[in-house]
Structure formats: C-alpha cells, structure tokens
Amino acid sequence: MNMYGFETRRLLKGLLTWSAVVTLLLVLFMAFFPSMAESGLADLSKYKLDALPPAVLEAFGLSVTTDLSDLLQYYAYIAQYILMAAAIYALILGTSALIKEESEGTIEFLYARPVSRLEITTNKLLSIVTILWAFNLVTLAASVLLLHTFRDPGYEYLPLTLTMFSGMLAAQMVFLTVGFALSTVLSRYSNPVTVGLGLFFVTYLLGAIAAVNEQLEWLKYLSPFHYVQPTSILANEVTIEQVYLHIMLLTTITAILFAYWRYRRKDLLI
Amino acid sequence: MAVIQTRGLTKYYGKSRGIENLDLTVEEGEFFGFIGPNGAGKSTTIRTLLNFIYPSSGEAAIFGMDCVKESTRIKAVTGYVPGEINYYREIRVRDLLSYAAGYHENIDRPYLERLCQEFEIEVDKKIGSLSLGNKKKVAIAQALMHKPRLLILDEPANGLDPLIQSRLFSRLQEINQDGTTVFLSSHNLSEVQRFCHRVGIIREGRLIKVDQVDELLGAAKRRVIVKSQNDLTRSLQELGIKEVEVADDTYVFVFEGHIDRLVKTLAEHSIDDLRIGEPSLDEQFMHYYEREEDKS
Numbered sequence: 020m021n022m023y024g025f026e027t028r029r030l031l032k033g034l035l036t037w038s039a040v041v042t043l044l045l046v047l048f049m050a051f052f053p054s055m056a057e058s059g060l061a062d063l064s065k066y067k068l069d070a071l072p073p074a075v076l077e078a079f080g081l082s083v084t085t086d087l088s089d090l091l092q093y094y095a096y097i098a099q100y101i102l103m104a105a106a107i108y109a110l111i112l113g114t115s116a117l118i119k120e121e122s123e124g125t126i127e128f129l130y131a132r133p134v135s136r137l138e139i140t141t142n143k144l145l146s147i148v149t150i151l152w153a154f155n156l157v158t159l160a161a162s163v164l165l166l167h168t169f170r171d172p173g174y175e176y177l178p179l180t181l182t183m184f185s186g187m188l189a190a191q192m193v194f195l196t197v198g199f200a201l202s203t204v205l206s207r208y209s210n211p212v213t214v215g216l217g218l219f220f221v222t223y224l225l226g227a228i229a230a231v232n233e234q235l236e237w238l239k240y241l242s243p244f245h246y247v248q249p250t251s252i253l254a255n256e257v258t259i260e261q262v263y264l265h266i267m268l269l270t271t272i273t274a275i276l277f278a279y280w281r282y283r284r285k286d287l288l289i
Numbered sequence: 290m291a292v293i294q295t296r297g298l299t300k301y302y303g304k305s306r307g308i309e310n311l312d313l314t315v316e317e318g319e320f321f322g323f324i325g326p327n328g329a330g331k332s333t334t335i336r337t338l339l340n341f342i343y344p345s346s347g348e349a350a351i352f353g354m355d356c357v358k359e360s361t362r363i364k365a366v367t368g369y370v371p372g373e374i375n376y377y378r379e380i381r382v383r384d385l386l387s388y389a390a391g392y393h394e395n396i397d398r399p400y401l402e403r404l405c406q407e408f409e410i411e412v413d414k415k416i417g418s419l420s421l422g423n424k425k426k427v428a429i430a431q432a433l434m435h436k437p438r439l440l441i442l443d444e445p446a447n448g449l450d451p452l453i454q455s456r457l458f459s460r461l462q463e464i465n466q467d468g469t470t471v472f473l474s475s476h477n478l479s480e481v482q483r484f485c486h487r488v489g490i491i492r493e494g495r496l497i498k499v500d501q502v503d504e505l506l507g508a509a510k511r512r513v514i515v516k517s518q519n520d521l522t523r524s525l526q527e528l529g530i531k532e533v534e535v536a537d538d539t540y541v542f543v544f545e546g547h548i549d550r551l552v553k554t555l556a557e558h559s560i561d562d563l564r565i566g567e568p569s570l571d572e573q574f575m576h577y578y579e580r581e582e583d584k585s
Binding site: 021025029123124125127128130131132133134135284286287288 | 302336339340341342343360361362363364365369371373375376377378379388389391392393
C-alpha cells in the first residue's frame with residue numbers, strides 16, 4: 020500500500036493536467052454544437068462533406084452519412100480526438116512507468132527497500148491503471164454532463180456513450196500495457212514521451228492507411244485506435260467487434276506477462 | 290559468522306568487465322574498507338550484493354541468505370548509502386524519510402528524529418533543492434533508520450563537509466561497536482585507514498589484496514621530506530633508500546616499510562623540519578599492482 024500510494028500520488032499532477040486540458044477541449048468543442056445543430060449550417064457542412072472523396076472522409080472518421088447536427092454523432096466525432104489524447108496519455112504513462120525512474124536514477128531508492136521486483140512491477144502497474152481509469156472517469160463525467168446540457172428533451176444518449184467509452188478504455192489499456200512492456204526493454208537513455216508519441220502515430224497512420232486502401236486493409240489490425248473509433252461504434256450501433264475485443268484482451272495480457280517476465284531479471288544500470 | 294560471502298562472483302556488462310572471480314568474506318562486527326580507483330568495480334560489487342544487477346556467474350550471500358533469491362529479506366536488515374544520490378526530486382525530505390520508514394516495521398521514530406538533528410537534515414526542503422552533501426545526509430538517515438545489521442556505504446564522504454564527515458564516522462564507529470557490520474567503499478585511503486579493521490583492494494575488477502589495515506599501511510610507501518643540518522645520506526642508505534633528492538639541506542625520498550624504523554633512525558639526528566606525505570592512492574595501487582605483476 021505504501022508503494023502504491025506513493026506511486027499514484029506522484030502521477031496525480033499529470034492526471035490533473037491531462038484531465039483539465041481534455042475537459043476544456045470537450046467544453047470548447049461542444050460549445051459549437053448549438054450552432055452546428057441549426058439546420059442551415061448542418062446542410063452546408065453536409066454539402067461540403069459530400070464534396071470530399073469518401074476515402075478522405077473515412078480517414079477523418081467521418082462518413083457520408085455523418086450528420087453533425089445530431090448530438091451523439093457530433094459528440095462521437097469529437098470523441099475520437101479525445102481518444103487520441105487518451106491513447107497518447109496511456110502510452111506515456113506506460114512507457115514512463117519503469118524507464119523514467121531508471122534514467123533519473125530514482126529506482127535505486129526502491130531497489131534498496133525490502134521489496135521484490137514482482138512487487139515493484141505490480142504496484143507500478145496498479146498505479147498507472149488507477150490513474151488511467153481516473154482520467155477516463157473524469158472525461159466520462161464531463162462528457163455526460165455536456166451531452167445532458169445540449170440534448171433535446173427525451174434524447175437518449177447514455178447507453179451509446181457508455182459503449183463508446185468502454186471501447187475507448189479497452190484500447191487505452193492496450194496502449195498502457197504495451198507501453199509498460201516497452202518500459203522494461205527501453206534503454207535508459209530513451210525518452211519515454213517520444214517513444215509513446217511515436218508509437219501512437221505509427222499505429223494510427225497504419226490504421227488510416229488501412230481505411231483508405233482496400234489492399235492494405237489488414238493493417239487495421241495494427242491500430243487499436245481504429246478498433247474502437249467512436250464514430251464507427253456509433254454508426255454500427257453495436258458494441259466493439261468480437262475479433263477486436265479478443266485482440267485487445269490478448270495483447271493486454273501478453274504485454275503484462277512480458278513486463279513481469281522481463282523486469283524480474285533486469286539489471287539496474289544507473 | 291560471515292556477513293558477506295562471495296564465491297567466484299563475476300559480472301560482465303555484455304562484453305565489458307565489471308568484476309571477475311571475486312572471493313570476499315566479511316565477518317560479523319567488522320568495519321571493512323573496500324578500496325580501489327574509479328571504475329575498479331566497487332559499485333558493481335555492491336550492486337550485485339544488493340541484487341540491483343544479476344551476477345554473470347558465481348554466488349554471493351549476506352547473512353547466509355542468497356543475494357539473488359533472498360534479496361528482499363536481506364534488504365530488511367541492510368542499510369545502503371549510494372554513491373550518487375538520485376532521490377525523487379519533487380518530494381520533501383520529511384515525506385521521503387517517512388516513505389522509506391513505511392518499508393520497515395517498528396521504526397524507532399525518536400531515533401530517526403535524533404539522526405535528522407545530528408546530521409542537520411533540512412526535513413522541510415525538497416530533495417531537488419539540496420546540494421550533494423545535504424542529499425547524502427538524507428541517504429545516511431534512511432540507511433540507518435531501521436537499525437540495520439549490515440550497513441553498506443558507497444563512498445559516503447563524497448560531498449560532505451568535514452564536520453558532518455566526522456559525525457558520520459563517529460556514528461558509524463558507534464553502531465559498529467553495537468554490533469553492526471560496516472562495509473565501506475572508498476577511494477580515500479586516510480578514511481579507510483582511520484576507521485576500518487580490514488581492507489580489500491580491488492583493481493580492474495579483481496580483488497588483489499585483503500589484509501588488516503595496519504599490515505597494509507606498514508608496507509605502504511610514503512613520500513618524506515626532511516630538512517636537517519646533519520648529513521643524513523648514510524642513515525638513509527641504511528634504511529634501504531636508494532633514490533634521494535638533496536637540495537639546501539632538504540632530503541626528499543620515498544620510504545617503503547614500517548614507519549617506526551624511519552622515525553627511530555631520524556631521531557638520531559637534529560631535524561629542522563619533517564613532512565611525511567600521505568601516500569597517494571595511485572602510489573598505493575601502483576605498489577600492489579607491481580607486486581601482482583612480480584608474482585605473475
């Protein structure tokens with residue numbers, strides 16, 4: 020408990036910053052909704068969107084059927100940027116978890132305590148999971164509050180919002196744990212933030228390519244972001260596809276196991 | 290009982306050498322000095338003992354517990370002062386100490402308070418704002434707070450001002466007398482000379498000598514400067530000193546052997562000035578190095 024509490028507290032400042040920025044973005048974006056909902060503008064935007072090639076629309080998570088004057092569709096469009104931010108945050112949390120202490124040398128303090136590598140791994144993992152979930156709770160609460168504010172009476176939004184969020188959280192867990200596994204193999208000279216950002220944009224780009232090029236469609240399996248894209252969840256009005264769920268679960272578990280296995284025998288070089 | 294025991298302990302970092310075939314035994318209650326130039330393998334040895342790194346081959350035990358398999362139990366009874374202090378910069382000293390205390394049962398809080406006072410630790414400051422010396426004091430307090438049975442210090446005097454240094458060493462002697470085994474790595478010979486019972490000398494990853502401090506010093510080389518109106522040439526020759534620089538009644542030479550012989554010989558003359566230099570570490574190591582080479 021001692022280590023878990025300490026580790027979690029150390030991440031609080033980052034959590035506050037990320038939560039504040041993302042909430043602010045949500046508020047800003049959603050503030051445009053009433054003007055978007057005015058039919059004239061909606062038609063105009065639809066007309067403009069129609070003029071774009073479908074491939075481009077898909078790359079931006081839009082489709083010809085996207086109706087930005089609908090509250091949930093508008094929200095889902097914004098949510099993919101929130102997901103982007105969340106995925107990057109998850110990756111940074113994961114990649115920093117172990118390697119940051121090694122590059123700063125602070126890990127020496129922990130290693131001198133009567134705790135095993137196993138306990139260190141567990142506590143670090145638990146604390147980043149806690150922080151990520153707290154971040155999701157904050158953004159979910161902000162989203163629900165905003166949707167509630169802008170909805171027309173009787174407009175139902177909660178079930179689909181929750182589905183979008185659980186999908187987003189699942190993808191973030193993949194990014195978090197893959198980052199965590201990377202954290203056990205990265206050189207202590209590497210910058211976890213750069214690695215996190217790089218990894219996200221590479222996978223995102225692969226997913227984007229898959230969306231516009233049929234021959235390369237299989238690349239979509241390499242982008243967790245595209246598994247759970249809020250606009251597609253909404254468009255299909257279904258939960259996340261089974262195959263994606265399985266991939267995410269498997270990746271998460273494998274990454275965690277790898278991290279435990281690798282960290283158990285790792286040399287501390289400071 | 291052997292507190293620290295290593296057999297053929299070897300650590301390679303990839304292809305580069307850390308330590309090779311280290312056989313070291315430190316007995317309970319000893320104040321053991323572990324000495325060698327930078328890069329000799331002092332820190333590697335300590336980090337292997339504490340399982341920060343895994344040995345490439347050989348084995349090590351502390352209090353009979355395996356350094357790899359039972360590291361957690363070892364650390365419950367061991368205190369460690371690192372050479373470079375890299376503690377969490379944004380944390381206040383007070384919080385760091387109570388966090389460290391949280392890893393042990395039954396911490397004697399008044400004792401910890403006394404340690405903080407004795408070493409003049411500024412508990413309300415953040416670690417990041419402290420100088421190296423002040424960080425070191427925090428490291429000393431966290432290493433002593435749980436009254437360890439073994440204390441491992443990696444060049445503890447670095448960065449400490451002379452007053453705190455002397456307090457540290459008198460505290461170390463005190464806890465040593467109370468039964469704590471002290472393992473001190475250093476490249477400062479005089480510090481080892483003053484406090485340690487036995488010394489191990491490590492060079493290029495190999496333990497080249499372990500001996501009583503007195504024995505080592507007895508055989509040490511010293512740089513001597515004597516000013517005298519008398520003619521010392523003959524006496525110095527009798528002492529077996531071959532190379533002597535003489536200028537304006539001043540004799541400069543390197544003396545090898547027990548200091549007692551030198552002092553008694555010089556006492557036969559009228560001496561205006563006498564300076565006996567601390568044998569520099571390099572000289573010391575060259576000394577043992579040459580011997581090693583002679584043997585081989």
